[in-house]
Amino acid sequence: MDIRVRGSGPAEPFLGAASLFETEHELQRPVHVEIRTDPDERTRVSHDDGAHQLIISKQAATSAMARELALHEFAHMYRHERRHPSHVQSTDEVLFLALAGQSVERRKITHCYQIANHVKDIYADDLWVGLAPGEKLVRFFESTLAAALADRPVDPAPAWTRRTSASDPDITAVNAAFALALSERHELLEAGHPLYDLAHAAARDAPNVSLEGFKHRFLTLDPDPDASAYRKSMVELTREYALDDRQAAD
Known part of the structure; x- marks a missing residue:
């Protein structure tokens, strides 16, 4: 190189x-x-x-x-x-295909870009995680998730005035799902690892977000999708996060 x-x-x-x-x-x-x-x-x-x-x-x-x-x-x-699909597919195009005609909160649109970045990160990390010990990566996930949980809004939650992603329990739960999925995808976690407790704490703060659902989607990403399959999976992932059940059915 x-x-x-x-x-x-x-x-x-x-x-x-x-x-x-x-x-x-x-x-x-x-x-x-x-x-x-x-x-x-x-x-x-x-x-x-x-x-x-x-x-x-x-x-x-x-x-x-x-x-x-x-x-x-x-x-x-x-x-x-x-030219892997995850790195050439336009996120704007995915959001248009997934959310056209729907009313979506601005914060959720912002989070959809973060979710797309998680997918890019998974495909990138698939290339190198096996080349180096994974302990530091898991510790990084632990520390960032713990910091996000410490920064979550009090209950009852005030109006959304803070601007950090960590302050929003919904995206914190998705971030936790990403951390678990990437770690499990590369067999970096043992049963009972503290990251599981942190992730489930994040899930309790976000009852409208399925920790297991998003973990499954991240964990089972096709390692070698074609452009069409990748676009379809991203549209589905975006709709799952941004739309409620009624909107998704529409």
């Missing part, structure tokens, strides 16, 4: 991740990594015909998850190069 790292941060996590990734997969385009001091620029990836560009904060580049984060982004680049 042709990789170049610049900026005020360590190159080792990216070079190490590149060496590990290329034992199984090969990127055709070079990768340019730019480390920035801005902590809000956690990661951002762009692509053109000449190269992939990864912009990452120094905070993320020096974290314990730096190598795994690099592997994750390399996997997204690989899926993009190979």
